[in-house]
Amino acid sequence: MKTILITGGAGFIGSHVVRLFVSKYPDYKIVNLDKLTYAGNLANLKDIEKAKNYEFVKGDIVDADFIQKLFVEKQFDGVIHLAAESHVDRSISNPMEFIFTNIVGTVNLLNAARHIWSDNFEDKRFYHISTDEVYGSLGETGLFTETTAYDPHSPYSASKASSDHLVRAYLDTFKLPTIISNCSNNYGGFQFPEKLVPLFIHNIQNNKPLPVYGKGENIRDWLYVEDHANAIDLIFHKGVIGETYNIGGNNEWTNIDLIKVLCKKMDKKLGRETGTSEKLITYVKDRAGHDLRYAIDSSKLQKELGWEPSLQFEEGIEKTIDWYVANQDWLDNVASGDYLKYYDNQYSEDRF
Ligand code: NAD
Numbered sequence: 284m285k286t287i288l289i290t291g292g293a294g295f296i297g298s299h300v301v302r303l304f305v306s307k308y309p310d311y312k313i314v315n316l317d318k319l320t321y322a323g324n325l326a327n328l329k330d331i332e333k334a335k336n337y338e339f340v341k342g343d344i345v346d347a348d349f350i351q352k353l354f355v356e357k358q359f360d361g362v363i364h365l366a367a368e369s370h371v372d373r374s375i376s377n378p379m380e381f382i383f384t385n386i387v388g389t390v391n392l393l394n395a396a397r398h399i400w401s402d403n404f405e406d407k408r409f410y411h412i413s414t415d416e417v418y419g420s421l422g423e424t425g426l427f428t429e430t431t432a433y434d435p436h437s438p439y440s441a442s443k444a445s446s447d448h449l450v451r452a453y454l455d456t457f458k459l460p461t462i463i464s465n466c467s468n469n470y471g472g473f474q475f476p477e478k479l480v481p482l483f484i485h486n487i488q489n490n491k492p493l494p495v496y497g498k499g500e501n502i503r504d505w506l507y508v509e510d511h512a513n514a515i516d517l518i519f520h521k522g523v524i525g526e527t528y529n530i531g532g533n534n535e536w537t538n539i540d541l542i543k544v545l546c547k548k549m550d551k552k553l554g555r556e557t558g559t560s561e562k563l564i565t566y567v568k569d570r571a572g573h574d575l576r577y578a579i580d581s582s583k584l585q586k587e588l589g590w591e592p593s594l595q596f597e598e599g600i601e602k603t604i605d606w607y608v609a610n611q612d613w614l615d616n617v618a619s620g621d622y623l624k625y626y627d628n629q630y631s632e633d634r635f
Pocket residue numbers: 290291292293294295296297316317318319320321322323324342343344345364365366367368369370384388412413414415443465466467468469470475
């Protein structure tokens with residue numbers, strides 16, 4: 284039986300990856316290590332929490348001693364590293380958490396893997412999950428490929444770029460068997476409502492303003508989260524050590540067009556007159572350093588490993604809206620407590 288460590292498994296993408304691995308691979312013992320920050324929520328994993336091949340460990344990847352001991356105790360065969368501070372706006376208001384978790388935390392995991400595998404790397408792999416934001420911003424044309432030069436602009440993307448460089452440095456220097464993937468914007472169930480899609484669904488439900496940064500002309504490439512989890516499964520098992528794989532939805536939307544789709548679909552879902560939710564759209568002060576456009580060329584992953592997204596956007600966004608409407612309690616629960624303080628700070632008077 285192989286023991287696989289998944290970090291950040293109580294977060295949005297991590298919970299989908301943990302669920303997939305626990306149910307698809309009964310022969311693997313899946314250890315989910317998560318600090319349970321504001322973004323980590325064990326309710327995301329209720330359906331599998333009692334599975335025999337699953338264990339949750341609460342802990343902080345920034346704590347080097349704890350990480351070393353955990354690796355020695357569990358003797359992991361593989362690592363899928365998703366734990367991170369992941370929200371760009373929070374990285375603007377509080378960059379240091381991003382430096383600690385995304386950079387120091389990643390190095391602690393690399394050191395611990397190196398230590399327990401002590402240069403015997405056969406059948407071992409350290410898979411680092413990264414983002415397309417490391418590549419910076421595109422103009423109106425072009426796509427990010429695996430060889431696009433790094434050009435991060437936010438503390439979040441700079442911290443992820445830094446962790447990617449360190450992962451590659453451990454590959455080159457110590458021959459640690461690493462793989463990296465860089466993915467575009469994910470959407471789907473269990474996403475914390477600080478990110479565009481769940482935030483706007485939640486605000487529409489509650490008749491609150493929809494704060495569009497700048498003119499809403501920024502472009503993102505949206506991928507359904509389960510398609511990302513499937514790509515992670517494929518890359519973990521079939522990806523070539525030392526390689527990087529870009530993952531994207533080939534599905535570009537300007538923010539304002541995506542928001543209008545959400546408004547129309549939510550009006551229908553909530554039985555409101557068409558146009559009701561669009562009236563909530565409010566243009567607010569732009570995000571500092573706001574990247575104009577992200578778009579991914581995922582042809583390497585498609586050609587070499589045979590991956591392709593399973594859902595068209597129309598179906599994915601319907602499923603996502605249905606999920607949030609059906610799981611109103613989940614949404615209301617995470618959007619209380621500290622979230623309200625965050626919301627008031629982030630969207631204070633001077634933004635409107
Ligand atoms: P998320 O914020 O929803 O979840 C992050 C998880 O990491 C949480 O469960 C949190 O508790 C945990 N965590 C944070 N700091 C920790 C620490 N110090 N020690 C242990 N656990 C800690 O993030 P997400 O959106 O699911 O993103 C997961 C990964 O995928 C990140 O590495 C992110 O950079 C990357 N990514 C995200 C997207 C996206 O669209 N969301 C796209 C591409 C790549």
